[in-house]
Amino acid sequence: METGKKIRNSRVFVPAMDCPDEEKEIRSALSRIPGVEELSFRLFSRQVEVRHRGDLEEILAALRSIGMEGHPIDNSLRKAGIPEASREYLNAFFLSAALLLAGAVLSIYSPGSAWSTDFFIAAVVAGGLRVAVRGVREIRNRSLGMNALMTISISGAAAMGDLAEAGVVVTLFALAGHLEARSLDRARKATNDLFAFSPETAVLREGGAEGRERTVAAEEVRPGDTLVIRPGERVPVDAVVFKGSSDLNEALLTGESIPVDKTEGDSLYAGTVNGRGLLLAKAERPLSESACARILRRVEEAQARKAPIQAFMDRFAAVYTPSVLVAAILVATLPPSLGYGDFSAWAYRALVLLVIACPCAIVLAAPVVTVAALTRATREGILVKGASHLEALGKVRAVAFDKTGTLTRGKLKITRVRPAEEGREDEVVRLAGAVEAGSSHPAAEAIRHEARRRGVALAARGTLARTFESIVGRGVSAEVDGRRVFVGNRRLFEEMGAELSVLGALLPPEEEVGGFRIVSIVGTSEGIAGVLEMADELRDEAPSAIRALRAMGVGHVVMLTGDRLPVARATGAEAGIEEVLAGLLPEDKLDKVRELVKAHGVVAMVGDGVNDAPALALSSVGIAMGAAGSPAAIETADVALMTEDLRKIPAAVALGRRMVSVIRQNLAASLVIKMLFLGMAVAGYATLWMAVAADMGTTLLVIGNGLRLLRNPGTPE
Numbered sequence: 001m002e003t004g005k006k007i008r009n010s011r012v013f014v015p016a017m018d019c020p021d022e023e024k025e026i027r028s029a030l031s032r033i034p035g036v037e038e039l040s041f042r043l044f045s046r047q048v049e050v051r052h053r054g055d056l057e058e059i060l061a062a063l064r065s066i067g068m069e070g071h072p073i074d075n076s077l078r079k080a081g082i083p084e085a086s087r088e089y090l091n092a093f094f095l096s097a098a099l100l101l102a103g104a105v106l107s108i109y110s111p112g113s114a115w116s117t118d119f120f121i122a123a124v125v126a127g128g129l130r131v132a133v134r135g136v137r138e139i140r141n142r143s144l145g146m147n148a149l150m151t152i153s154i155s156g157a158a159a160m161g162d163l164a165e166a167g168v169v170v171t172l173f174a175l176a177g178h179l180e181a182r183s184l185d186r187a188r189k190a191t192n193d194l195f196a197f198s199p200e201t202a203v204l205r206e207g208g209a210e211g212r213e214r215t216v217a218a219e220e221v222r223p224g225d226t227l228v229i230r231p232g233e234r235v236p237v238d239a240v241v242f243k244g245s246s247d248l249n250e251a252l253l254t255g256e257s258i259p260v261d262k263t264e265g266d267s268l269y270a271g272t273v274n275g276r277g278l279l280l281a282k283a284e285r286p287l288s289e290s291a292c293a294r295i296l297r298r299v300e301e302a303q304a305r306k307a308p309i310q311a312f313m314d315r316f317a318a319v320y321t322p323s324v325l326v327a328a329i330l331v332a333t334l335p336p337s338l339g340y341g342d343f344s345a346w347a348y349r350a351l352v353l354l355v356i357a358c359p360c361a362i363v364l365a366a367p368v369v370t371v372a373a374l375t376r377a378t379r380e381g382i383l384v385k386g387a388s389h390l391e392a393l394g395k396v397r398a399v400a401f402d403k404t405g406t407l408t409r410g411k412l413k414i415t416r417v418r419p420a421e422e423g424r425e426d427e428v429v430r431l432a433g434a435v436e437a438g439s440s441h442p443a444a445e446a447i448r449h450e451a452r453r454r455g456v457a458l459a460a461r462g463t464l465a466r467t468f469e470s471i472v473g474r475g476v477s478a479e480v481d482g483r484r485v486f487v488g489n490r491r492l493f494e495e496m497g498a499e500l501s502v503l504g505a506l507l508p509p510e511e512e513v514g515g516f517r518i519v520s521i522v523g524t525s526e527g528i529a530g531v532l533e534m535a536d537e538l539r540d541e542a543p544s545a546i547r548a549l550r551a552m553g554v555g556h557v558v559m560l561t562g563d564r565l566p567v568a569r570a571t572g573a574e575a576g577i578e579e580v581l582a583g584l585l586p587e588d589k590l591d592k593v594r595e596l597v598k599a600h601g602v603v604a605m606v607g608d609g610v611n612d613a614p615a616l617a618l619s620s621v622g623i624a625m626g627a628a629g630s631p632a633a634i635e636t637a638d639v640a641l642m643t644e645d646l647r648k649i650p651a652a653v654a655l656g657r658r659m660v661s662v663i664r665q666n667l668a669a670s671l672v673i674k675m676l677f678l679g680m681a682v683a684g685y686a687t688l689w690m691a692v693a694a695d696m697g698t699t700l701l702v703i704g705n706g707l708r709l710l711r712n713p714g715t716p717e
Contacts, residue, residue, distance in 0.1 A: 005035065005053040012070040014063065017046045018181055022068070025138060029066045033058060043367060066137055088130065089178035096127030096174055100167040120163035127170030128154050146358045153351040157688055160344060168689040169355070176696035180703065199270055202236030203228040205280070218287045229279040238290045239268045239281035246277030253291060254381040254643035298385060299378055308388060309366060309663055316362070324357035331682055345684070352681040355691035356674055361698040365666035368706035373659040376709050381642040382652045389638040392621045394656030398600035399554055400593060402607040403561035403568060406625050407575050408536040412446035412518060418506050419530040428530035430456040432522045434480040435487045438468050443520055446534050487522050498528055506531045542575045545646035552653060556600055560589045560615070589615040606649065623649060658709060666702040673698045
């Protein structure tokens, strides 16, 4: 290994890297360079990431030596430059087909003519030269693939004098190469569409509200810059609104097409689309650190990681190809040496066997499916770190939920207003909102939100809370409209001498104890104005999500929470969760997840991605909720739900199951078809052109089957 040179991570775009055969060839060539430490392939964006010491030129030269041009690219978030399928295969098909047709016509109308033979030879050269060059390189690099097997087969057929059939084979093979490249481009385009949302420019306002505006590249925006975001424009970087209101389409992050209302103080995310209003916002972080950038990086990394089933198939293909080559040699030599027929007949059967045994369909059976599934998940607002995690999701048999912020919304909300006098609900909320105007307590935030919703927040001059005072353990008070108003608990008002009968009527004991309600009493020294009930509401979709998990066979669902047992039981009952464990510290949650894994095998833990980090890490699959605004969740969780929608969890489980199911379908179809034609080849019932057609059909079948995941939502098989 070279020492003293800085380690670099370089990304190289290789247009010729169309399928796993080229990946094997590139890996073989680059692995021989002393300074190369690690290679990571992104087949569907035709990129190789190289961790190396020394000059990048040495790597580019190695690529050129195997006939593949490499182009260094930076880590810009621009639209990925993935070209359409090359016309090289199509041009080879048209040329070889024309020459083959000319040779066939001459052989019919002028039997025995040397011209027909010349045309067949020209057809073989036109369609097979590119294949032969790659095949020789594969043999030389000991990375046997489709091109090597086809080169041997075509050369053998030509040597045996079957020039017409050799011409048919190379013509069909060129057509197969074109169709395969076009089919793979559909998968590439689906992935590329994700990157198309990356913003390119930003409009900055300099010098205050009336300052001049200038347009810059999105990468040039820095935290604190003032952004002008007009209707229909993309948000260039993550930012916070300080003036204006609008509705934004956040489907890029959340998978939800329904616009989200934004007003002053709300967060905006890069790549989302502004609706009808003009927004002024302060940039929070550069584009390279935005939620959009983190998602795109995680998508690329996920596609480079292989699921266990895919890794198994790669190992199988590595053994399969040499085994078939040995079998072909035995088929060509063993029967004639034992006196069963002549050598030429068995040699032809061996050549047919080599063609039908091309491993392309087997090798592509998994990666097309995993890329399609990961792309589908990202579109749905489910960010998965790799196909292995999606595969694990499909095997989940138990799910543990955190309570606060996961099953519940994590924010208190006014659920009921009980005025002392009929028809005075708004007045109770107005007084409480004025007192709580300066408080940061979660209950205060809920009260202020209700006051704004009712349109009574700070409604008139004098409503502003002036002399705010905190009464430890009891509540708060302030002067509102010239009188002191109190917002607090029962103890506070009992000490103030409130009438117990009035208090009892507004606040029955059974509602103050044990449930998951929080109560604030509002009043003055003269009497009680009313009572506000608050609760951390269960998410609307929680019961249906848990029912869906159980319907899919996820038999064990448990809630793990640090909250009090009565609160936890009430929430669990409403959600439909029978097993509730309350009062847990982080280490207690960790122990329970460890027990679940031991008892059920594959366990998913759903939490907020920060407070539940240890339990998320220990579980088979850690799922973080509402990760669009949480950089930590995107970076650490195995699966990050970009929106706070629990229904995404059964959808992700279903997608994981479908991914594994489709991979198995592809593998079964590939092996069955190939075994059938292998038997026909050995028995002498299959020809070379039939073998090419069967191999082409199988490859297109597995690609098309995998691409179904792009258009169908994740539903159980």
